[in-house]
Amino acid sequence: MSAATRVYVARLAGTAVFDPNGDQVGRVRDVVILLRDRRAPRAVGLVVEVPGRRRVFLPLTRVTSIDAGQVISTGLVNMRRFEQRPHETLAIGELLDRRVQLVDGSGDATVEDLSIEQQRSGDWEVDKLFVRRTATHRSALGIRRRGETQVVDVDAVTGLAGSGSAQAATLLLAAYDELKAADLADVLHDMGDTRRLEVATALDNERLADVLEELPEDDQVAILQSLETDRAADVLEAMQPDDAADLLGELPDDQQAELLELMEPEEAKDVRRLLAYEDDTAGGLMTTEPVILGPETPIALALAHVRRKDVPPALASMVFVVRSPIETPTGRFLGVVHIQAMLREPPHQSIGSILDTDIEPVGPDASLARVTRVLATYNLLAVPVVDPEKRLVGAVSVDDVLDHMLPEDWRETDDEEDAGPGTPPGVAAQQSRPASPAQGATRG
Template identity: 85%
Template structure:
């Protein structure tokens, strides 16, 4: 790599990473920098997302090219999961939108991008900041304009190391806009407490609800308790009722009761019903919002319902057929119709004519073990839950069962770690030496 290479990190995020053979091994998600008391911050490596949403560390000493929207590494990646160390800072996650003060006396500015440049010795440093003045001004027509933007040397500002007011998060969220909720949850979980709350607060209610459903319980509670009470209630309304009930069950009783009072009555009613059941029963596991239709519904309309974006994949695998009313608790439960069967029949045919007669529902007090056996016996992704009058109360999906069968900290552990050396084929060993050496050197 030639000396003098400069890369802007906001543009680098999402760039494909290739090995010397031209095979893509991942995508850049962030740049690891060391903020120093004296001198420019040193960039030491890239956070690269590889298979199974794993984030690993790629030292910049093993990057041979950053060119034309791609990063070329010298060899196979060390697949040990990246864990941020106390002295390390993530450029995209923690420096973008940080408030700094310009040394020329023109006031405060917000960092919108920063560049890392390679010196002749092969080291990388943060050298330029693209900043925007925080104070807006009025133009000649009286229209309020955004603050002026410009590129400054990193030495021309103070406050890059933080410690001031909280950061905004719009630029960071734009960089991660394409991520699925589970992937964004991983990003938030790896952030520091303060930055996690800043980013979570910047999400809209629907997106935050989706992300909360994928986070460990302690992160869920921390974020929800950091929100204003009215907004916390809105986010709970946007969550799946079973996930909202699980989260409320982790809160103090008085706080949970206050949030339930602020929720829309229909939404709160479903959550209250779920809170009445033990956690490890069908009633405690179920969602009250499966796809429920009457027997006279044409197949074409039923397929339109399961295609809705808000229907989880497991619940989209079948339609639950009941007498009116079709909102839980429904009229008498008649049976289920599998999506594969619907695809094989004429679209005008009524779903009541193709019910699966072999699927037996479970009562709300059924144990987790019984629900698991039913799912396995019938090879289903969801099982109906009915009361003594055969009214449909909800459905337990396989993902909810897995959440309870796996260890409580399964979202925070990674069994892939055990065989990472065999899978990666990398003989480079731990990245500790690379990072320690970079941290100890002086420019």
């Protein structure tokens, strides 16, 4: 092992992992720790995220160097999806923010980071904790001061191996702050039930709404039901109406009605309308909030609308043009304007002058097969949905169609195809991960 012999794990998160040839294999997402009685905790491996958002286990015995900004492996990485075993603890996912007690009797502290050091035997052990003492006094203005920080030996505290229940998730979320919602959803799905709820509760409403949209239904329901009712309603408001309707459809009728009553009337109205349709129809698939504008709108303003951060990529591909009113159900549907067409024309020109009127809209009762054929026929990312009076009531995007065409457990499926031709050099798709005889159930 070369380079650093002591590493702080919070700083290790996100570090690129390379094979000996310099090809990137993935990025470090966590460190797997074994907590042991009367002995220093031992680090046995890294959780590495490889292409395809798969998280795999990389034993530290196959790490040849940990240096600033990079981890070098032997080039052999087991591509079987990482599954945490009962005796294992995730350093970032479970130990950061854990409340511990100082053995000198001076009080409690919170773990903000921990270091692992390589021993002469080659093993890596947790040797130091970076902790923040619990504040016990207030300033003259009555403001509670933050406790002082210090580095202590791991044996200078007790409680590190506790259950970790009711621990804050601030540092964990900071470590995963750069992740897209779908990637953070994968992280949450891999956590234990208790920690998943703790982390989800610590997210702000907008971020939690984005993550919920990417989670399997069972996880969505469990998280939503764990929230206080008022907050659950706020999170539903922050979700896309179609996703909120899908989630509410999984709840008991009385709980569904209670949450709808707590939501803002306008948001609840859209969701109620979607709940009235069958799941596999255009009405059940659509969102009521595509980008909708009048024909007189200048191209420059239309482009500003599709650039909004809250507009999903599929819906940002086009603007739906209608007569007033522009809230669904709108006035008469006129056609769509594709973003490529807008980019080719002067910014002051109105979108009504570049309408595409050849796209055939579908009705709310159109089948999934019908919607799919329209998307394929016109090479679209979204298709308009209109009522019998030709008023726009919503749009179905290709990602919503895929959600319903894929198997129900597609978010959880660990297809070996992910490790196929696109697998980078140095990543081997091994079929087994036998335990070392010396370690018993410990990973090899």
